[in-house]
Amino acid sequence: MKRSDVVADAAIALLAERGMRGLTHRAVDEAAGLPPGSTSNLARTRAALLELTLARLTTLEWEVVAGAYESAYEGGRDLTALSALLAGALHLRLGDRVGMLARYELALEATRRPELRAIYDRAGRRFRDPAVAILAALGSQDPVRHGRTLVAFAEGLLFDAVAGAGTTPTREDLEQAVRELLTGMLGTDVTGNHSKPD
Numbered sequence: 001m002k003r004s005d006v007v008a009d010a011a012i013a014l015l016a017e018r019g020m021r022g023l024t025h026r027a028v029d030e031a032a033g034l035p036p037g038s039t040s041n042l043a044r045t046r047a048a049l050l051e052l053t054l055a056r057l058t059t060l061e062w063e064v065v066a067g068a069y070e071s072a073y074e075g076g077r078d079l080t081a082l083s084a085l086l087a088g089a090l091h092l093r094l095g096d097r098v099g100m101l102a103r104y105e106l107a108l109e110a111t112r113r114p115e116l117r118a119i120y121d122r123a124g125r126r127f128r129d130p131a132v133a134i135l136a137a138l139g140s141q142d143p144v145r146h147g148r149t150l151v152a153f154a155e156g157l158l159f160d161a162v163a164g165a166g167t168t169p170t171r172e173d174l175e176q177a178v179r180e181l182l183t184g185m186l187g188t189d190v191t192g193n194h195s196k197p198d
Contacts, residue, residue, distance in 0.1 A: 006032050007039050008056030011049060015102035020109055025049065050116055054106050058123040060099060065089040069130045079186065082134070083179035090154055090178075091171040100162045127151060138186055146185045153181055 010032035014023050025039040028049070032038070043049040068089035093100065110120040132147030140146045157177065160166035169177070 003034075003038070004042055004052060005056060006034070007042055007049075008053050011053040012057055012102040013098055015053070015105045016098040020105050023049070023053075047113065047115060050106065050109065050113070051119055053102070054116065054119055054123065057099060057103055057106065058126065060096075061093065061103070062126060064092045064096070065127065069134070079138075079179060079182045082138070083175050083182060086150075086154070086178050087171055087175035090157060090174045093158060094161055094168060097162055100158060104159070104163060124151075135186070140186055149185065150181065154178075 007028055010028045011023060014027055014031055018027075023046075025043075025046075026036065028034075028039040029036050039049065043052045068085040071085050106116070107120065110116040128147055128151050131150050132143045135146045135150065136143035157169065157174065161168045
């Protein structure tokens with residue numbers, strides 16, 4: 001594993017455990033088992049450390065949902081199949097409580113740091129754009145709005161389970177919720193018969 005990934009993974013764990021105040025270069029060195037100064041050599045400023053951590057977290061999250069998005073591009077998918085794919089990805093993400101808590105810390109920090117906000121927004125487009133493309137291929141009359149709604153809906157489910165007052169939904173609960181949303185947006189008779197966009 002690259003040293004940058006080791007540092008970022010340690011930072012993610014610290015954010016989840018101690019919050020933003022607990023994230024220091026020295027703490028990351030200790031958590032990662034690296035010699036003092038290793039994190040500073042890699043990311044000299046706090047902003048650089050936050051950017052490194054967010055980039056790593058985005059990569060890890062994308063690895064979880066990429067398979068569902070890729071499968072959703074395949075021909076012959078209907079709403080039930082698509083709901084199952086997306087619910088499976090959400091269920092996997094719920095299994096990474098540490099990563100979810102770290103992302104919420106970074107999201108709040110991004111509201112106070114314009115440079116981090118720009119990076120956070122770019123990372124978000126990596127997830128929203130494929131959702132828009134999938135819904136467009138399924139016949140959405142407003143795929144941009146529907147794509148944003150789908151992502152916001154998924155984010156709300158995750159937040160409620162991880163940091164809210166709700167209980168952790170089962171995979172079946174998630175599948176039903178996603179299917180109901182998609183049915184409401186697209187209609188019950190929509191069948192995906194589409195190919196992956198360029």
